[in-house]
Amino acid sequence: MDEKFIVGVDIGGTWIRVAICTPDLIDKNIKIKITETLKENKYSISNSVVKLLSALLSENDIKNEQIIGIGLAMAGPIDIIKGEGFNNPNLGFRIIPLKGPIEEKFPGIPIYLINDCNAAVLGVQYFEADDDEKENLVYITVSTGVGGGAICNGHLLLGKEGNAVEIGHGIVEPKSTIQCNCGAYGCWEVYSSGTGVKLRTLNALNDGELNADILLGIVNGNKSKITAKEVFQAAREGDILSKKIVDECIFYCKVGIGLINNYYDVSTIYFGGAMIKDEMQIIPPLIEQFEKDPIKFTINHPPKIKITKYRDEIGVRGALTLVKYKSENNPILEGTSF
Amino acid sequence: MDEKFIVGVDIGGTWIRVAICTPDLIDKNIKIKITETLKENKYSISNSVVKLLSALLSENDIKNEQIIGIGLAMAGPIDIIKGEGFNNPNLGFRIIPLKGPIEEKFPGIPIYLINDCNAAVLGVQYFEADDDEKENLVYITVSTGVGGGAICNGHLLLGKEGNAVEIGHGIVEPKSTIQCNCGAYGCWEVYSSGTGVKLRTLNALNDGELNADILLGIVNGNKSKITAKEVFQAAREGDILSKKIVDECIFYCKVGIGLINNYYDVSTIYFGGAMIKDEMQIIPPLIEQFEKDPIKFTINHPPKIKITKYRDEIGVRGALTLVKYKSENNPILEGTSF
Numbered sequence: 001m002d003e004k005f006i007v008g009v010d011i012g013g014t015w016i017r018v019a020i021c022t023p024d025l026i027d028k029n030i031k032i033k034i035t036e037t038l039k040e041n042k043y044s045i046s047n048s049v050v051k052l053l054s055a056l057l058s059e060n061d062i063k064n065e066q067i068i069g070i071g072l073a074m075a076g077p078i079d080i081i082k083g084e085g086f087n088n089p090n091l092g093f094r095i096i097p098l099k100g101p102i103e104e105k106f107p108g109i110p111i112y113l114i115n116d117c118n119a120a121v122l123g124v125q126y127f128e129a130d131d132d133e134k135e136n137l138v139y140i141t142v143s144t145g146v147g148g149g150a151i152c153n154g155h156l157l158l159g160k161e162g163n164a165v166e167i168g169h170g171i172v173e174p175k176s177t178i179q180c181n182c183g184a185y186g187c188w189e190v191y192s193s194g195t196g197v198k199l200r201t202l203n204a205l206n207d208g209e210l211n212a213d214i215l216l217g218i219v220n221g222n223k224s225k226i227t228a229k230e231v232f233q234a235a236r237e238g239d240i241l242s243k244k245i246v247d248e249c250i251f252y253c254k255v256g257i258g259l260i261n262n263y264y265d266v267s268t269i270y271f272g273g274a275m276i277k278d279e280m281q282i283i284p285p286l287i288e289q290f291e292k293d294p295i296k297f298t299i300n301h302p303p304k305i306k307i308t309k310y311r312d313e314i315g316v317r318g319a320l321t322l323v324k325y326k327s328e329n330n331p332i333l334e335g336t337s338f
Numbered sequence: 339m340d341e342k343f344i345v346g347v348d349i350g351g352t353w354i355r356v357a358i359c360t361p362d363l364i365d366k367n368i369k370i371k372i373t374e375t376l377k378e379n380k381y382s383i384s385n386s387v388v389k390l391l392s393a394l395l396s397e398n399d400i401k402n403e404q405i406i407g408i409g410l411a412m413a414g415p416i417d418i419i420k421g422e423g424f425n426n427p428n429l430g431f432r433i434i435p436l437k438g439p440i441e442e443k444f445p446g447i448p449i450y451l452i453n454d455c456n457a458a459v460l461g462v463q464y465f466e467a468d469d470d471e472k473e474n475l476v477y478i479t480v481s482t483g484v485g486g487g488a489i490c491n492g493h494l495l496l497g498k499e500g501n502a503v504e505i506g507h508g509i510v511e512p513k514s515t516i517q518c519n520c521g522a523y524g525c526w527e528v529y530s531s532g533t534g535v536k537l538r539t540l541n542a543l544n545d546g547e548l549n550a551d552i553l554l555g556i557v558n559g560n561k562s563k564i565t566a567k568e569v570f571q572a573a574r575e576g577d578i579l580s581k582k583i584v585d586e587c588i589f590y591c592k593v594g595i596g597l598i599n600n601y602y603d604v605s606t607i608y609f610g611g612a613m614i615k616d617e618m619q620i621i622p623p624l625i626e627q628f629e630k631d632p633i634k635f636t637i638n639h640p641p642k643i644k645i646t647k648y649r650d651e652i653g654v655r656g657a658l659t660l661v662k663y664k665s666e667n668n669p670i671l672e673g674t675s676f
Binding site for chain 2: 049076077087089106135136153155156158159161162163164165166169170171172173174175180183184185215251253255258259262263264265266267288295296297298299300301
């Protein structure tokens with residue numbers, strides 16, 4: 001009999017990753033292909049997934065019949081029953097069809113749609129979490145947006161449509177005048193994501209109230225070159241405006257962690273995402289806050305705070321884990337209808 | 339063989355309720371006794387519970403051996419493993435021993451400690467929720483404090499120590515100068531609970547910036563008589579200061595509901611608690627907001643909003659349900675260690 005394979009897909013605001021692996025999920029058997037996320041029309045994403053997956057299969061001489069299932073992780077919100085995305089703040093389009101167009105090209109193979117961070121927390125639990133963390137675990141990505149996944153009492157939280165743990169769009173500053181891509185004002189994402197840091201920096205430069213000479217020096221006076229990376233660098237070098245933006249980014253991470261711990265009573269929070277690559281700037285003050293003075297942000301006993309060692313691959317690893325669990329009827333996913 | 343009975347206990351900031359019932363949980367078989375919550379020392383609560391339960395048993399001629407189990411619901415935070423409360427913002431005392439002292443008087447009977455609102459959501463699910471609400475359901479009490487319980491994908495959320503859904507102490511106004519009894523600033527409880535409404539009203543009277551003639555008329559100039567009830571009445575009658583306080587109470591309920599829906603992706607939220615007794619003032623604007631314009635507060639599809647018909651009894655009914663479920667090994671409680 002032919003060997004079986006699992007497919008995992010991670011659709012992010014900037015990159016799409018497709019992976020295949022044997023069901024044992026052994027590291028050396030994970031093969032990944034990656035492409036930039038096209039946003040030309042609402043089918044661009046499903047087209048890219050089909051293309052990458054077809055290439056991976058033919059390169060490795062794998063036939064469709066050998067695939068156990070496809071795990072499809074995408075930034076939320078999603079509708080796991082309909083198999084599509086909706087109201088997406090970073091990808092655009094009111095509706096993004098996913099399951100349908102992929103099923104057309106890979107008929108008969110079960111496809112499981114899941115929020116990308118819900119997938120990632122499965123990956124964290126399977127590949128790296130300590131035993132005493134596995135039951136009550138949260139993953140947070142701080143990247144283009146802010147997203148999360150949670151395992152509570154050993155169960156993955158999905159909610160009525162798969163959008164439990166849309167923590168990035170929880171309002172952390174209700175009287176904020178800064179609008180998020182989602183339409184609301186004062187979401188956590190506005191303060192702590194890459195998009196949010198950039199937006200707030202440009203707003204503050206327009207206001208012209210704070211000195212930003214160091215930041216402007218880094219980009220040679222060209223404001224269009226400013227991303228979160230330059231803002232963090234400028235803050236390290238003492239730029240006043242950038243320091244304020246970075247301080248707020250960190251402050252609202254504390255508010256967000258406090259909310260998460262009050263809402264899920266969690267043992268450990270793992271962080272990932274592009275913004276966390278600069279490990280020394282965001283994470284240490286968070287660890288210090290929740291070790292030394294947690295009560296300012298959470299009434300429950302505080303969580304440990306860690307960084308995932310799998311970096312940008314944790315989402316696609318989680319998508320693989322999802323298919324493994326579904327094929328094994330693992331009860332971590334019990335109670336869901338997808 | 340003697341008939342069996344279930345015991346439920348609900349320990350609130352103001353009242354303690356103890357109930358007995360047959361395991362079928364039929365309404366006419368539920369017998370409840372109630373007493374005011376004494377806070378003389380850290381054993382006052384367990385003493386009251388033992389006294390009420392002993393009275394109930396002897397009045398109904400029930401022996402200890404007939405009791406299947408005792409469900410002990412208390413406002414959080416609690417430690418379900420140690421069987422005690424800690425850091426309690428409304429009852430006081432750093433540690434409140436519960437399971438230990440009650441076990442001493444009722445040896446050999448299993449005791450299950452649970453957050454009072456976690457119990458209440460079990461009660462809502464069992465006694466009144468529609469079928470399409472049962473899987474993803476939240477209960478919120480707006481009373482002395484603000485608390486919650488959640489069922490997500492058919493599982494009761496407990497977290498590492500039983501304090502998932504400590505929503506009342508989630509920070510909804512991070513730059514607030516108003517301190518909550520928990521020690522933090524700007525918790526939802528500070529804005530929308532009875533305690534919070536009273537505190538903020540007294541603060542605003544001290545500031546003296548807004549007219550409060552109607553409110554002061556209602557209490558004959560005696561500020562010590564002001565409770566949330568008088569503030570809501572004065573707001574209805576056009577009192578300027580009271581109207582501001584009530585508007586904030588409602589606004590932060592919207593923020594809280596938005597957070598809950600983003601965190602749990604929920605079908606329906608049931609409200610209960612003393613503050614909800616005046617149904618016409620808080621609930622209608624919440625229903626209107628989430629029916630007409632939910633995106634301002636939540637990116638996920640909005641929940642329905644309802645009021646529990648069991649009022650103040652929903653907590654003790656939930657405690658009874660908990661014992662029924664534990665005795666039946668009901669998987670709604672799977673993954674917990676209490």
